[in-house]
Amino acid sequence: MYEKTLSTKHVYKGRILDLDVLEVELTNGVTSMREVVRHHGAVAALCVLPDGRLVLVKQYRKAAERIFLEVVAGLIEEGEDPEDCARREIKEETGYTVDAIEKLISFYPSPGYVDETIQVYLAHLHPAADVLALDHDEHIEVVVLTREEMRRQVATGEICDGKTLVAWLLGEKRIEPDA
Amino acid sequence: MYEKTLSTKHVYKGRILDLDVLEVELTNGVTSMREVVRHHGAVAALCVLPDGRLVLVKQYRKAAERIFLEVVAGLIEEGEDPEDCARREIKEETGYTVDAIEKLISFYPSPGYVDETIQVYLAHLHPAADVLALDHDEHIEVVVLTREEMRRQVATGEICDGKTLVAWLLGEKRIEPDA
Numbered sequence: 001m002y003e004k005t006l007s008t009k010h011v012y013k014g015r016i017l018d019l020d021v022l023e024v025e026l027t028n029g030v031t032s033m034r035e036v037v038r039h040h041g042a043v044a045a046l047c048v049l050p051d052g053r054l055v056l057v058k059q060y061r062k063a064a065e066r067i068f069l070e071v072v073a074g075l076i077e078e079g080e081d082p083e084d085c086a087r088r089e090i091k092e093e094t095g096y097t098v099d100a101i102e103k104l105i106s107f108y109p110s111p112g113y114v115d116e117t118i119q120v121y122l123a124h125l126h127p128a129a130d131v132l133a134l135d136h137d138e139h140i141e142v143v144v145l146t147r148e149e150m151r152r153q154v155a156t157g158e159i160c161d162g163k164t165l166v167a168w169l170l171g172e173k174r175i176e177p178d179a
Numbered sequence: 180m181y182e183k184t185l186s187t188k189h190v191y192k193g194r195i196l197d198l199d200v201l202e203v204e205l206t207n208g209v210t211s212m213r214e215v216v217r218h219h220g221a222v223a224a225l226c227v228l229p230d231g232r233l234v235l236v237k238q239y240r241k242a243a244e245r246i247f248l249e250v251v252a253g254l255i256e257e258g259e260d261p262e263d264c265a266r267r268e269i270k271e272e273t274g275y276t277v278d279a280i281e282k283l284i285s286f287y288p289s290p291g292y293v294d295e296t297i298q299v300y301l302a303h304l305h306p307a308a309d310v311l312a313l314d315h316d317e318h319i320e321v322v323v324l325t326r327e328e329m330r331r332q333v334a335t336g337e338i339c340d341g342k343t344l345v346a347w348l349l350g351e352k353r354i355e356p357d358a
Contacts, residue, residue, distance in 0.1 A: 001239045001246055001318060012190050012198055014214045017292060019191055019198050024241055032316035034241040035193045037216060039292075060180045061290040062203055062213040067180055068290055109288045109341040111240040111247055113196060113218075116289070118341075137211035139180060162288040162297075162341045169348035 002027055003034070016040075016075060039116035043086040044073040044163040045123045046104070046171040047094065054150055055094050055125060056164070058141040069143060069153065070161045071168070073118070082119040094142050095129035104170045109162050118163050122171045147172070181206055182213070195219075195254060196293075218295035222265040223252040223342040224302045225283070225350040226273065233329055234273050234304060235343070237320040248322060248332065249340045250347070252297070261298040273321050274308035283349045288341050297342050301350045326351070 003024040012019040018038040025031050047055040058069050074089035076082055087098050104120040134140055145153070150168060153159045159168070182203040191198040197217040204210050226234040237248050253268035255261055266277050283299040313319055324332070329347060332338040338347070 001237070001320070003239050003241045005241075014200065015212065017214050017216075021193065022241060026316060026318055028318065030316055033194065035196050036242045037196075037293075042291075058180070060182050061287075062182045062184075062201060063215045063292050063294045064287055064290045065294075068287070070290075073291075105336055105339065105344075107339040107341050107344060108240075108243055108247070110293065110295070111243045111249075111340055112221075112252075113242050114216075114289065114293075115242045115244075137205060137209055139205055139207065141180070157284055160284065160286040160296075161290055162286050162345060165284075165286060165345050166341060166348070169345070 006031065035113055037114040037116075039114055040078075041076050041082075041117050041119070042073055042163075043076060043082050043089060043119045043121065044071050044167050045086045045090055045101070045121040046071050046167040047090060047096065047123045047125050048171075048175055049125050049144070050127050052147060052175065054145050054147065055096060056143045056145060057093050058143050059139060068161050068164075069159055070164045072123075073163055076119075083121065086119070086121045086123065090123055090125070091130070092134060093138075093140055094125075096125040097130070098123045099126045100124040102174070104167065104174070107166060118166075120163065120167045120170070122167075122174055147175070185210065214292055216293040216295075218293055219257075220255050220261075220296050220298070221252055221342075222255060222261050222268060222298045222300065223250050223346050224265045224269055224280070224300040225250050225346040226269060226275065226302045226304050227350075227354055228304050228323070229306050231326060231354065233324045233326065234275060235322045235324060236272050237322050238318060247340050247343075248338055249343045251302075252342055255298075262300065265298070265300045265302065269302055269304070270309070271313060272317075272319050273304075275304040276309070277302045278305045279303040281353070283346065283353070286345060297345075299342065299346045299349070301346075301353055326354070
């Protein structure tokens with residue numbers, strides 16, 4: 001089970017992604033084309049306060065033309081360690097520092113046409129928050145939810161971002177039961 | 180919280196996706212650019228046999244250059260009802276027909292740069308399978324797993340496709356306990 005690359009056309013080179021169109025040959029000899037988005041990869045972190053509440057971020061996502069409530073996430077910089085990236089993004093987007101962090105999973109959000117992987121962490125935060133340090137073109141609002149509120153928003157479909165669902169559904173089992 | 184479109188450049192129009200580069204203005208007056216992949220949307224279905232085992236599919240994903248074990252999924256055709264699409268994809272990729280189907284969630288796999296939504300279903304299959312009807316450029320292998328095997332492959336990270344994780348983690352709770 002393999003697809004051999006016969007040719008690659010670089011259609012676009014951009015800021016957060018590139019686009020290639022490939023001609024491939026399947027093992028049965030059939031040729032086809034594959035549109036492939038190249039992306040450097042990201043981290044996502046389910047952030048938990050000492051009292052068990054979750055720290056999420058709200059932001060407008062232009063691609064979907066709507067506001068999303070998501071776990072903290074960000075792009076890995078050139079040469080950056082993914083865990084360091086998670087700590088940095090948490091500090092920048094929420095103002096909190098991390099007391100303890102563990103890896104939950106590494107997954108592909110859309111392997112059908114994107115090579116991106118997202119490294120997902122569970123981060124236990126230090127209770128005191130600092131000021132935010134957002135990028136100049138980021139507009140993010142910090143939202144604190146109880147786990148019951150989180151469960152309800154997943155059940156109603158209000159929380160509908162893939163990495164947030166994966167982080168929550170895997171991380172929920174690792175957090176101590178509700179007090 | 181909103182981003183106004185100042186200009187749109189259509190960079191690529193393709194088979195399963197298009198790429199636009201937008202100039203946007205944030206509510207604070209800052210302008211920025213957003214790379215947006217347009218996609219028609221897809222369905223995914225966690226497929227359960229009457230004996231509680233799961234029917235998954237294995238395929239090579241060129242974008243990631245590796246084989247994935249995934250829930251059944253496919254692109255929604257022009258004007259097609261998503262649930263009909265799920266039934267069609269299940270039949271084509273596994274040979275099974277659906278006895279009962281319920282919606283689990285609709286989610287965005289990568290809202291940071293793609294507008295795609297995936298409608299996720301839990302499908303209870305009829306026990307008898309028919310022959311497959313794959314597209315000419317699809318090479319798919321049907322894999323049947325017990326729920327214990329599925330849990331293990333999620334825990335080890337072998338199952339690492341976003342829609343498969345979302346479908347399983349939400350669907351697991353809706354399937355009757357292991358016999």
